Amino acid sequence: MNDLFAQRVNPDVSSALAGLFPQDPNPTAVTFAAGSPNEQLFPVKEVQAAFNTAIDTQGAHLFQYQSAQGNSALREKLVTRIAKWGNVTTTADNILLTVGGQQGVELVAKTLLNPGDDIIVEVPTYIGALAAFDLYQPHYHAVPLQADGLDLDVLETTLQQHPNVKLLYTVPDYHNPTGITMSVAKRQQLVALANRYHFIILEDTPYRDLGYEGAPLPAIKSFDTEGRVIFLSSFSKILMPALRTGWLIADGELRDAILKMRLASDLETTGVIHAAINAYLDANDLDAHIQRMTTHYKQQRDAMLQSLTHYFPDEALFTHPAGGFFDWVTLPQDIDTGRLMLDIISPQAHVTYVPATNFYPQRDVHNALRLSFSGVNPTQIDAGMHRLGDQLKNAVHAAYPVF
Amino acid sequence: MNDLFAQRVNPDVSSALAGLFPQDPNPTAVTFAAGSPNEQLFPVKEVQAAFNTAIDTQGAHLFQYQSAQGNSALREKLVTRIAKWGNVTTTADNILLTVGGQQGVELVAKTLLNPGDDIIVEVPTYIGALAAFDLYQPHYHAVPLQADGLDLDVLETTLQQHPNVKLLYTVPDYHNPTGITMSVAKRQQLVALANRYHFIILEDTPYRDLGYEGAPLPAIKSFDTEGRVIFLSSFSKILMPALRTGWLIADGELRDAILKMRLASDLETTGVIHAAINAYLDANDLDAHIQRMTTHYKQQRDAMLQSLTHYFPDEALFTHPAGGFFDWVTLPQDIDTGRLMLDIISPQAHVTYVPATNFYPQRDVHNALRLSFSGVNPTQIDAGMHRLGDQLKNAVHAAYPVF
Known part of the structure; x- marks a missing residue:
């Protein structure tokens, strides 16, 4: 077959x-x-209580078809959170809840990549991102990591040689698999390169809240001037993976296109889970x-x-x-x-x-x-x-x- | 952008x-x-109780990364159910839990379709299936419905003219959007055509349990002799849509390929939901x-x-x-x-x-x-x-x- x-x-x-x-x-x-x-x-007991709160409060309607973008109260909370911890200014309208971070990567790949399109990944890079990109048969260009993140000199050479690069994928915080964190200076320079060479950055940040020596750095997205950074994060590592709830920030027509891909892929995520996470955040101090x-x-x-x-x-x-x-x-x-x-x-x-x-x-x-x-x-x-x-x-x- | x-x-x-x-x-x-x-x-109260049972019984492990294929106890129950109501003999190993039926359609499209590949849909057909297929840019061939399902004469003419058709999509039971049900004879003949012309059938059955005048007919999958029918169904209509739980049956290398696509797309569905549905089925009579x-x-x-x-x-x-x-x-x-x-x-x-x-x-x-x-x-x-x-x-x- x-x-x-x-x-x-x-x-x-x-x-x-x-x-x-x-x-x-x-x-x-x-x-x-x-x-x-x-x-x-x-926090099993707290999450169980949150499920009960959500169901008690919202009843049957919680289990009906809801929205492709996801629970708006939860998206509002994420706006506040990423402003505080990542210096990113956005609105709930630009946030989309996904099935874990993995679906976020897959939706971005689906939105941008025709077979043979040029993309850049740092190497080594997250296995699941490669699996998602592989689905769309891109032409990969690998840029090595240094102790403070992507080697921007190699990156610029690569961009000069391949000016049609559409997408760069990076895990800037406590990188999977190396643990490396990209410096603030490089975050800013990376956005400048994206503006100059006209590509989109996918900033994947499942670990950004899990620092052992200080607060998170400003997100790459916080330096975005042209709506070309897609910020992606997840509750998998800071709450629980089986909740399968990631979230991404994207602007304007990029947001619209990703949402269109999402509708066609699985319609929407699991509303009862989003409501439970929202109730958990109401009743507990996530930080x-x-x-x-x-x-x-x-x-x-x-x-x-x-x-x-x-x-x-x-x-x-x-x-x-x-x-x-x-x-x-x-x-x-x-x-x-x-x-x-x-x-x-x-x-x-x-x-x-x-x-x-x-x-x-x-x-x-x-x-x-x-x-x-x-x-x-x-x-x-x-x-x-x-x-x-x-x-x-x-x-x-x-x-x-x-x- | x-x-x-x-x-x-x-x-x-x-x-x-x-x-x-x-x-x-x-x-x-x-x-x-x-x-x-x-x-x-x-059944809000019953499902709430099922969430509590699942969490009380399994604790923290319920919220860990689990499996791409989904809760095995629930898959076992689905094996029994589809044997009873659809005359399909299968094993839990050939069942994959999906994010609603929609993800099932998308995964099948992703597994089979290169741009320009020939597929057949009955017309009119389910909007969400078109949205999922559109992602993979197929060449559509439309076969009209009759009062007892697909017009098999037009289908065979289409297959003669386009012998490279890979996939036929059908909603045989209480069809969306027409309400038409495919006769048993046509189900059997359709499988024979699939064998002769070497294509795969996607049998999408979200409504098959919701008959008002009799028991469900044997599934098209029940006539499958060569592992070329993918059976797809969902809890969205018989339980609740926001549980976002569909399920598909596929055999052998087709099952493996779909599972590979699933891993790369979103890793796995929401384990806590599957465990809750399983607990619901333990404590209640779904029929x-x-x-x-x-x-x-x-x-x-x-x-x-x-x-x-x-x-x-x-x-x-x-x-x-x-x-x-x-x-x-x-x-x-x-x-x-x-x-x-x-x-x-x-x-x-x-x-x-x-x-x-x-x-x-x-x-x-x-x-x-x-x-x-x-x-x-x-x-x-x-x-x-x-x-x-x-x-x-x-x-x-x-x-x-x-x-």
Whole structure:
């Protein structure tokens, strides 16, 4: 039957999102693969109360077809929130609630991309964004990250060579997979480049509230002068993922076009969920909840950085994330972290991570890996990183023997 | 900024789904436009209890990232249900939960269609399906409906002329917008044609449980011998739309490909909702609930048929739906129901419906209209149809004066 499939299905390339998280039944197994939040921190009772409040207050009408754009009271609250924490001035009319951040990326890709269109991604980049972009068969251009975000010199060279670039995708805050944060100066310069070269920026910010060393920086969107930045965020990491509620800000005809794509894709998101989130925000202090979470996540981050120093081979380079869920480790050139995990590390040490190759549009980098510290406690981190570090030392010494 | 949009956005064609339901503040306004279920029939207390059961039972884990395919207990129940009511033998592994039926249509289009690919739709057809297909820029072929479903002679001629047709879309039960049901014989013959001409059938069945004169017919999928029928249904009409839960059955590599598209599109649906629907089904008799609904809807259907006979011009032809939400009215050739509604009927008679043009891929039929009786009670139906009938009589007599 696959002769009837669209080209985008491409049976030769498995989805970067599928099979990422193999289950290991070993009782000592530790996974640094999943980017899941720590569910012990979920405010279950408060959210349950919010569901009841929403249903008690609104009754049957809550379960009727509602609007493609989503609950307006919740959108009003997001306007206030992003003004306070991101310096973005917008209106509820420019906000669209989505099925998680993932649908936001997919809708933007759908709105902008014809097959073969030029887009720029930072590398490494978020796996789910590549999966969404892949659906629309773009021509990728990869721009590397520096410690303060995108390499703007390489970016400008790329733009000079490919002046028809339509879209640049970036995760500026506590980046997935590297943990890197883009500097304020670069945010401003990036918007200037977008104005000069006429492209759209998709600013994806699921982690922006999860900083361990200070308040969030102004959003790239806050420097937008021409309505060409689409800001995207989500409740998945700061509240709960299964609520499947993301949100994006887009202006004018861009907003209209995205909304048109949304209507045709799934009509609307789940009104009862939006009403529950809105009721949760009425009755609780989300920032206090975030503060509790970041206290925990900071300890997990610290444990991971410590164990990277203690247990990993000297040849490993790693990032120092100031927030978010991830650390990125680069190993010597000949180490293939994908094969190593499947052949040795997972079966012998019962530890998993996500190999580098998944984070590159051409799947052409093999000697790095993403570690997530969000779903594991400091004790698990120490035990798992010890075993992982030993295996990596073996692999490095086997590849680069010292005589 | 629209020079950066993808071709699929097509700013010249407004979404068939947008602006369908203009708000009329007049207190006597009656809308036959929206295909919304009657929210007075929603089992709000039972669903609220089901949310609480799901959260009490599963706690925090319910709110974690779960699976792209959806709650397995709910999928098991759907297997049993469709065996009983549709004669379909399948497994939970071949079921995928979607964001309403709409996402199911979109995912199938995404899985199969390259720009310019040939697809067949019955005409008139569901507006939302056209919106979803439009995203993937197919080449449409329209096959008319007869009183017992698709005209299979025209279909076979179309297939002979266009042997590369990939997909046929049909709503076989209480069709939207006409209320027509495809006969069992045609269901079987349609599968035979699909086997012979090698195309895939998308069987969209949001109304199949809402029959007013008998049990549902065997699904087209029940005659599938080669895994080329995708069965799609939804809880929107039999429970509540804002739960945004549809489900599809697909086999083998087709199922895998659709799941891959789903992962890239929005990762997964809302686990807490699926768990609540599952808990609702544990604690309640869905078929008894459906029985209560159909008792009401049958009265509404009867009121509409009666008022069509009483109030509409003799020149109007209309269908006699045995279930579902809709009746289709055909007027003489020169009557443009779109203009008439906007210029006269909505402002003067405060009645709305959906004009025919929205239900045709080329938007080229103007002399028909869809009436929905699902959201209005018999008194409203009588009042609104009386006013609407008078207007239509005026329009017909103006267009075809009798000297």
